[in-house]
Amino acid sequence: xxxxxxxxxxxxxxxxxxxxxxxxxxxxxxxxxxxxxxxxxxxxxxxxxxxxxxxxxxxxxxxxxxxxxxxxxxxxxxxxxxxxxxxxxxxxxxxxxxxxxxxxxxxxxxxxxxxxxxxxxxxxxxxxxxxxxxxxxxxxxxxxxxxxxxxxxxxxxxxxxxxxxxxxxxxxxxxxxxxxxxxxxx
Numbered sequence: 001x002x003x004x005x006x007x008x009x010x011x012x013x014x015x016x017x018x019x020x021x022x023x024x025x026x027x028x029x030x031x032x033x034x035x036x037x038x039x040x041x042x043x044x045x046x047x048x049x050x051x052x053x054x055x056x057x058x059x060x061x062x063x064x065x066x067x068x069x070x071x072x073x074x075x076x077x078x079x080x081x082x083x084x085x086x087x088x089x090x091x092x093x094x095x096x097x098x099x100x101x102x103x104x105x106x107x108x109x110x111x112x113x114x115x116x117x118x119x120x121x122x123x124x125x126x127x128x129x130x131x132x133x134x135x136x137x138x139x140x141x142x143x144x145x146x147x148x149x150x151x152x153x154x155x156x157x158x159x160x161x162x163x164x165x166x167x168x169x170x171x172x173x174x175x176x177x178x179x180x181x182x183x184x185x186x
Contacts, residue, residue, distance in 0.1 A: 004131040005072040006141035007063075008149055010158040012125040015115055018152055019104075022113060025151075027106040030054060035103050038086055039165040040093040046163065049089060051082045054105060058085060065161040069145040071138055072128075097165040111144055118164050120171065125152065 012018060022029075035052035045062040058079045063072035079085050104115040114126040127148050129141035160167075 003074045003076060004136055004138060004141065005061075005074055005128050006069050006138060006145045007072055007126060007128045008069050008145055008154070009124055009126045009160045009163075010149075010154045011160065012115065012123045012158070015123055015125075018113075018115055018125055021152055022106050022108075025108055027108050027113065030105040030107065033103045033105060035099075035101050037099040037101070037165070038089075039096040039099070040089045041096045042093055046165070047089070047093070048099075048165070049079065049082060049086050051086075052103070056080075056082050058089075065163075065166070067156070067159040067161045069142050069149070071142075097168050099164045099168060101164070108148075111148060113148070116164075121164060121167055124160070124164075125154065127152070 031054050033052040033054040035050055035055065038049045038051075040047045040049075042060075045060055047058075047060045050057050050059060056079050058077040059074060061072050061074035063070050100119040102117045106113040106115075110130050110132075112126075112128040112130060114124075114128075116124045116126065118124060127145050129144040129148075131137075131141050162170075
C-alpha cells in the first residue's frame with residue numbers, strides 16, 4: 001500500500017502533558033507496542049522491517065531530512081512472516097541499524113501520534129498526517145501536522161531532522177555524541 005505522509009519528529013521532555021492533550025482531544029489510543037525496526041543497507045531511501053505486537057510491516061520510504069514538517073512517500077507491506085523476511089533482507093542487503101523502542105500509538109482521524117522511548121536515545125513524539133487516497137493534498141496534510149505540532153506545544157528547537165536509525169549510527173560513530181543532522185534525501 002502506498003501512503004502520502006507529512007510528519008515531524010521531536011524530543012519530548014513532558015510525556016504526561018502530551019498524553020493529557022491527546023486524551024482531551026479524544027484521541028483513539030491503540031496501545032503500547034514494543035517495536036524492533038531493522039534498517040537495511042539500500043542504495044536510496046530507507047528500508048526497514050518493523051516487528052511488534054501491534055504493527056508488523058516491511059516499509060520503504062523516502063523523505064528529506066529537515067527540522068520541520070516533511071513529506072514522506074512510503075510503501076508498506078503487512079509482513080506475515082517477519083523472521084523469514086529479516087533473514088532474506090539481511091542476506092541480500094545487510095543490516096544498517098536496529099532501533100529498539102516502546103511506542104504508544106494514538107489516532108485522531110487520519111493523524112497518527114507516537115510517543116516513543118527509544119533505547120539509547122531517549123523520549124520523542126511523532127506526528128504523521130496520513131493520506132491514503134490520490135485526492136489527498138500534501139498542503140492539507142502539512143496543515144494538519146503543523147496544527148498538532150502547535151497544539152502539543154512542540155518548540156522549533158525540539159524538532160529533529162533525521163531518523164532514529166541515523167541518530168543511532170551517528171552516536172555509534174561519534175562514541176556517544178548524538179547527531180541531529182542526517183543524510184540528505186535518505
